[in-house]
Amino acid sequence: MNNEQYKSIVYKKLWFINKKEKNIAKEKLNVNGEERLLEKYGKPSKFVNHFVEDEIIEKASPPSSFYKVFTLGGLLFGNVLMAGILITAALLVLGTFTLYFTKPISTALTLQLLYLVIGIILFFIGYKGIKWVNAYFTRRLLIARRFKDLM
Structure with missing residues (x-):
């Protein structure tokens, strides 16, 4: 899987993020031409789970009971x-x-x-x-x- 396919899969799985988070994801996914995203981050699902945990869950306040x-x-x-x-x-x-x-x-x-x-x-x-x-x-x-x- 090349870098463009990897990015495509990640963006499809992160369809619900807003513009600010899309920019953060683009910054994390921008790599040099020789470096492979699959080797750097692992499977796209692993990157997505890690991104959601770090950028959405960690920055959210605990929800109320309702x-x-x-x-x-x-x-x-x-x-x-x-x-x-x-x-x-x-x-x-x-x-x-x-x-x-x-x-x-x-x-x-x-x-x-x-x-x-x-x-x-x-x-x-x-x-x-x-x-x-x-x-x-x-x-x-x-x-x-x-x-x-x-x-």
């Missing part, structure tokens, strides 16, 4: 909300095709453009929102899981 409940509830509510936004966007985009049958042509074209623009914006918000919600709450669940021995 931390997991709020985290799981937030994960559920956030995903339901984002799925609702995506369904609304899909219905808006699909609804543009029925306007020709229900409205006059001049009104239909204006509404069609409006529905398409709103639908595309909602698709973008829903897609990015699902990624953000899952990344944020996955991070919180990892922290709660690591601190369960201390509670």
Whole structure:
């Protein structure tokens, strides 16, 4: 496995980290051309576990007793909300095709453009929102899981 494949695997496994942590991971993974990451850090999973332990868990404060409940509830509510936004966007985009049958042509074209623009914006918000919600709450669940021995 070459260095680029190693980095690719590590970045896929660390999908939930924020920009600051991505920069730290990039700094750790930047090596000279002759040095191999596999020999330096071991398997990608080992690097990921070590990185999560050092950069996320060690810097987090111990969670409260209701931390997991709020985290799981937030994960559920956030995903339901984002799925609702995506369904609304899909219905808006699909609804543009029925306007020709229900409205006059001049009104239909204006509404069609409006529905398409709103639908595309909602698709973008829903897609990015699902990624953000899952990344944020996955991070919180990892922290709660690591601190369960201390509670």
